[in-house]
Amino acid sequence: MDGASLLDIEVLRRLLDTQYFAIDDRLLYQPVVDSTNVLAMQLAHQRPDEGVVVLTDSQTTGKGRLGRHWVDVSGCNVLLSILLRPLFPPPLLLMISSLTVVDAIAETCGVSATIKWPNDILVENRKVAGILIETSHDQTGRMVAILGIGINVNGRVQELAEQAQASLMTTATTLEAVCGHMVSRETLIAHLLHRIEMDYLALQHEYMSSSPISKEQYMPISRLMRERWRSRLSTLGRAIQVQQGNALVSGFAEDVDDNGELLLRRHSGELVSITWGDVGYPTG
Numbered sequence: 034m035d036g037a038s039l040l041d042i043e044v045l046r047r048l049l050d051t052q053y054f055a056i057d058d059r060l061l062y063q064p065v066v067d068s069t070n071v072l073a074m075q076l077a078h079q080r081p082d083e084g085v086v087v088l089t090d091s092q093t094t095g096k097g098r099l100g101r102h103w104v105d106v107s108g109c110n111v112l113l114s115i116l117l118r119p120l121f122p123p124p125l126l127l128m129i130s131s132l133t134v135v136d137a138i139a140e141t142c143g144v145s146a147t148i149k150w151p152n153d154i155l156v157e158n159r160k161v162a163g164i165l166i167e168t169s170h171d172q173t174g175r176m177v178a179i180l181g182i183g184i185n186v187n188g189r190v191q192e193l194a195e196q197a198q199a200s201l202m203t204t205a206t207t208l209e210a211v212c213g214h215m216v217s218r219e220t221l222i223a224h225l226l227h228r229i230e231m232d233y234l235a236l237q238h239e240y241m242s243s244s245p246i247s248k249e250q251y252m253p254i255s256r257l258m259r260e261r262w263r264s265r266l267s268t269l270g271r272a273i274q275v276q277q278g279n280a281l282v283s284g285f286a287e288d289v290d291d292n293g294e295l296l297l298r299r300h301s302g303e304l305v306s307i308t309w310g311d312v313g314y315p316t317g
């Protein structure tokens with residue numbers, strides 16, 4: 034495939050600007066794996082730490098949202114999972130991760146992406162990245178969250194479509210297709226990990242600290258993150274249709290609540306809260 038290569042882990046280690054994430058034995062690379070999320074979840078039950086990053090060049094059974102398969106073109110994409118043990122609610126993790134992906138893409142190649150609720154990353158209305166968060170509990174009862182990120186970086190959409198279904202030709206894109214040149218996956222991963230670590234640690238700190246003074250004096254970082262995520266959603270203020278299995282719910286995307294749920298004003302005037310589904314924009 035055009036632009037395919039193995040990740041250069043030594044280059045990545047040199048680029049990494051994290052304190053903890055992916056440092057030393059917290060970086061695990063396998064050229065091919067079934068799913069980085071599955072491997073990271075196995076590790077979560079074998080070791081007590083967090084910030085472990087599992088990286089690959091190709092997945093044989095990559096997992097997408099809503100039980101779908103996540104396809105990749107070997108050596109062209111970012112496919113990674115981070116083992117986390119958040120003290121804060123998972124919707125906040127979803128918010129910081131989609132913001133991170135948008136910001137890291139802009140920082141790496143100057144491409145401006147938006148978020149389609151809940152966490153599809155779009156460029157020019159086509160999906161360029163997806164996020165899958167899976168949670169569980171370890172032996173001590175502490176929450177484990179596996180944050181899986183897939184970004185279509187190099188190669189042409191045609192190659193992705195050949196691996197899956199033809200419809201990807203019109204619904205997906207790659208960063209290379211958008212910016213017209215190859216993008217360094219190592220640089221993108223380094224930017225991604227740096228940003229996610231900063232936001233994650235800030236939230237952990239907020240939820241760890243019980244000082245009433247800090248909570249009264251400053252806007253909590255969680256609120257700031259919610260606001261930033263809300264402002265990046267391309268879904269709000271539009272007529273939308275949400276596909277939930279065989280059911281289609283339509284209306285106007287009015288807002289999101291603190292849990293990240295989508296508040297949809299139905300044509301009847303009723304306000305409903307949407308927790309899952311695929312958002313589409315009706316044409317005509």
Ligand code: BTN
Nearest residue numbers: 068095096097098163164181183
């Ligand atoms: C989506 O459907 O939008 C979410 C896609 C998430 C894909 C990533 S790729 C790395 C990680 N491992 C997986 O099996 N899935 C996630």
